[in-house]
Amino acid sequence: MPELSERWKLALAMDRKPKTPLRPQAHRRPAGDLPPDTTGTRPSGKPAVTIRDVARHGGVSIATVSRVINNEAQGVSPKTRARIQSLVKELNYRPSRIGQALRGQATDTYALVISNIQNSLYAAIAWELERRLNDGGGVMLLFNTNENADLQDRCLAEINARHVSGLFILCAVESRSLRQTVAQYHTVFINRRVTSLGETSFVGVDDYAAARDVVSMIVEARHLPLGVIHGPLYSDTSASRLRGLRDALHEKGIPLEAGDIREADLSMDGGYRHARELLRQKTYRALFCGSDQIAYGAYRACCERGLAVPDDIQIYGFDGNPLNEWLAPWLNTVRIPHTSFASEAIRQLASLREGGVHRSIILPYDIVAGSMNGR
Amino acid sequence: MPELSERWKLALAMDRKPKTPLRPQAHRRPAGDLPPDTTGTRPSGKPAVTIRDVARHGGVSIATVSRVINNEAQGVSPKTRARIQSLVKELNYRPSRIGQALRGQATDTYALVISNIQNSLYAAIAWELERRLNDGGGVMLLFNTNENADLQDRCLAEINARHVSGLFILCAVESRSLRQTVAQYHTVFINRRVTSLGETSFVGVDDYAAARDVVSMIVEARHLPLGVIHGPLYSDTSASRLRGLRDALHEKGIPLEAGDIREADLSMDGGYRHARELLRQKTYRALFCGSDQIAYGAYRACCERGLAVPDDIQIYGFDGNPLNEWLAPWLNTVRIPHTSFASEAIRQLASLREGGVHRSIILPYDIVAGSMNGR
DNA sequence: CTGAAAGCGCTTACAG
DNA sequence: CTGAAAGCGCTTACAG
Structure with missing residues (x-):
């Protein structure tokens, strides 16, 4: 033990950290090869300057540096604080999040798990x-599941191995480890709830009501007969939209045959394939699509069949994809407030971190009627 | 010192870790309030089970557990290895990346800095x-710069505070700290080089040649006069495309007046506004756009002016956005191989990590002619 | 084959 | 106001 102290003193005197005897990954490098940092600028992936460097240059302890960088109100004299602050700037010191995280602090690292980043919404x-x-x-x-449970x-699992905030x-x-992860980390679900999980934090719209509104719009405009391509029923969101549609049509006494309904995955290709099938069997005046992505695919199927959208056939989507106004002005859709989705999700997560309870935040939507392409 | 050992022995005997006397963030919680983990399942953001737990349950040292989870070929008897492996499974232990990172290991965490995630390409x-x-x-x-240096x-800076691989x-x-970061971390530039940085790793296409090919296509089809909306010249990619265009036109003896050229930022709105201006002043037969996003904006401007695309006016883009075949079949464009971009970028990064040298990887592109919307 | 120990970069209760 | 020390979860050279 005293020997260590000696090494430290010596090291400090030399203005050098004592090198740990460990040489990580040394086995990867054949003996005789160049040492890892011969160039002096070899990318290391490690912060160049540590709290110890700042302390050494400032002639203070690392505790003091820590207090300064964390803006602790007390515990540092104004003079010392100012000196260290300018030293931090000068040395371009940035505290390592890794060190902070291990110490038990928040990492300020958040994870977003997304089912499909290709969806521009x-x-x-x-x-x-x-x-x-x-x-x-x-x-x-950022993580992408591609709608796949595995x-x-x-x-x-990767999230579990990091300390995310x-x-x-x-x-x-739904997936095996979802429940455990949700119990371990503050979690906010966006746009789709997992009902089997019980009470969770959620940000979304009232999909059931929105689908009913769309039906009203369709019926008033007499865009019938109607073909339906809904999203996968494992998604509570898709299921709610379909229920709203069915209930509203039923109440209005409008029949919907089994052949008029198809389930597609949430992709353009899914919409395309199912629309093609539908269009083959009947002359529809409108297509109700479970998402805008599905609607895009349906559009292509209509075009290929020589149907003019929206003159020959109307397409109804769901989401209010920001692309619509540029490339799909013909689309009727339900605009969900995606900007508010983000801000409300963050607000709810902050609330959870402060001990708040789970809440369902249901935001208002807009019905958007497609235009004739600006002409 | 001996006192600590006593605490440890006691703790081990009780199968409990000795609690560190530190109570992080205790000051945030008013005295008398509930302690943080009263519920027992309060989200902590920390791995539930650590290497120490596994070691304790297995009756081995943490060194042994470490050897097992890292699949060290030697140093563990097959029997011990098997026992610990099943224990790891049983306890659902996942080594903390934070601990590994701090120890100097690779984090397997990569950063992607992207100028605009809204661009579907x-x-x-x-x-x-x-x-x-x-x-x-x-x-x-994932980081988003929105094309902004600050x-x-x-x-x-955030990347610097983490040990990314x-x-x-x-x-x-270009930005102040780009050079330093690139020196510190293995970096691969994709789709746009920063020439001032000197030799770097890069994956892209030959934008100059591609632009020349587009000009050939335009001239052969006699889609003239031509209006140009190029991307911002701080982007080497945009600048190369413009140079290719200019040179090719010049060689073919086709004049291009200053009024026919406009610089837009890389957005649909930029394309829209500049196309509107162009269309006001002359009757163009084609618009050359520096990116597909710009082209989408130009499309809207054409539609609003009552011009049919592609019958009245042709639009040429650049990128081969995957959306095109669904929503913009009228678009002529240069398809860059975005799948190969990803695989080559990863391959080059792996090469750098193994000591490889910087390389420019120039991939082939395709010229894609727009269709008449499938009709 | 196995374990004790050092140390990565931090924060904070404790003692001066 | 300030510093020494403990410890977060790991890996590895070293010693047995």
Whole structure:
């Protein structure tokens, strides 16, 4: 033990840290090869300057440096504080999040698990979340499940191995380790709830009511007969939209045959294939699609069949994809407030971190009627 | 010192870790309030089970557990190994990346800095990167710069505070701390190089040649006169595309007046506004756009003016956005191989980590002619 | 084959 | 106001 102290003193005198005898990954490098940092600028992935460096240059203890960088109100004289602060700037010191995390602090690292980043609506929500987290000094880990339970479990496992400060799941699927992860991390579900989980934090719209509104719109405009391509029923969101549609049609006495309804996955290709089938069997005046992505696929099927949208056939989507006004002005849709989704999700996560309770935050939606392409 | 040992022995005997006397964040919780983990399942953000728990239950040292989970070939008897392995499964133990990172190991955490996630081409590349990194057991931190140097610096600062194993920058801008970050972390630039940085790793296409090919296509089809809306010239990619265009037109003796050229930012709105201006002043037969996003905006401007695309006016884009075949079949574009972008970028990063040298990887592109919307 | 120990970069209760 | 020390979860050279 005294020997160590000696080494330390010596090291400090030399203004050098004593090198730990460990040489990580040394086995990967054949003996005789160049040592790892011969160039002096070899990318190391490690912070160049540590709290110890700042302390040494400032002639104070690391405790004092820590107090300064954490802006502790007390415990540091104004003079010392100012000196260390300028030293931090000068040395370009940034405290390692890794060290902080291990010490038990918040990492300000958040995870976003997203079912499909190719959906520009989801990308827009991801972007909003990322921007707002950055504004608050946080960062975002992005995971993509592709609507697959095994992939989602793998994402959750990776999240479990890091200390994240919170978790957003944009369109979760049921998966083995979902329950445990949700119990371990503050979690906010976005746009899709997992009902089997019981009480959770959720941000979304009233999909059931929105679907009913769409039906009213369709019926008033007499866009019948109607074909339906809904999303997968494992998604509570898709299921609610379908229920709203069915109930509203039923109440209005409008029949819907089994052949008029098809279930597609949440993709353009899914919408395309099922629309093609539908259009083959009957002349529809409108297609109700469970999402805008599905609607895009349906659009292509209509075009290929020589049907003009919206003159020959109307397409109804769901989501209010930000792309619509540019590339799909013909689309009727339900605009969900994706910007508010992000801000409310972050607000709810902050509330959870402060001990708040789970809440369902149901935001208002808009019905958007498609235009004739601006002409 | 001996006192500590006593505490440890006692603790081990009780099968409990001795609690550190530190109570992080205790000051945030008013005295008399409930203690943090009264519920027993309060989200903690910390791994539930640590290497120490496994060691204790297995009756071995943490060193042995470490050897097992890292699959060290030697140093553990097969019997012990098997026992610990099943214990790891049983306890659902996952080594903390934080602990590993601090110890100097690779984190398998990669950062992707992206200039605009709303661009579906970039989203597609992000998705490919994420998927491939996940396949290799890695995770991806996502950052969005919005083409802004200050925001990019903030992203780089956050990256600096974590030990990332590598960095991808999809469309970098020049910024103060870029050079230092690139020196510190293995970095691969994608789709846009920063020439001032000297030799770097890069994955992209030959934008100059591609632009020349587009000009040939335009001239052969006699889609003239031509209006040009190029991307911002701080982007080397945009600048190369413009140079290719200018040179090719010049060689073919086709004049291009200053009024026919406009610089837009890389957004649909930018394309829209500039196309509107162009269309006001002359009757163009074609618009050359520096990116597909710009082209989408131009499309809207054409529609609003009552011009049919592609019958009245042709639109030429650049990127091969995956959305095109669904929503913009009228678009002529240069398809960059975004899937290969991801795989080559990862391959190059792996090469750098193994001591490889910087390389420019120039991939082939396709010229895609727009269709008449499938009709 | 196995374990004790050092140390990665931090924060904070405790003692001066 | 300030510092020494403990410890977060790991890995590995070293010693047995």
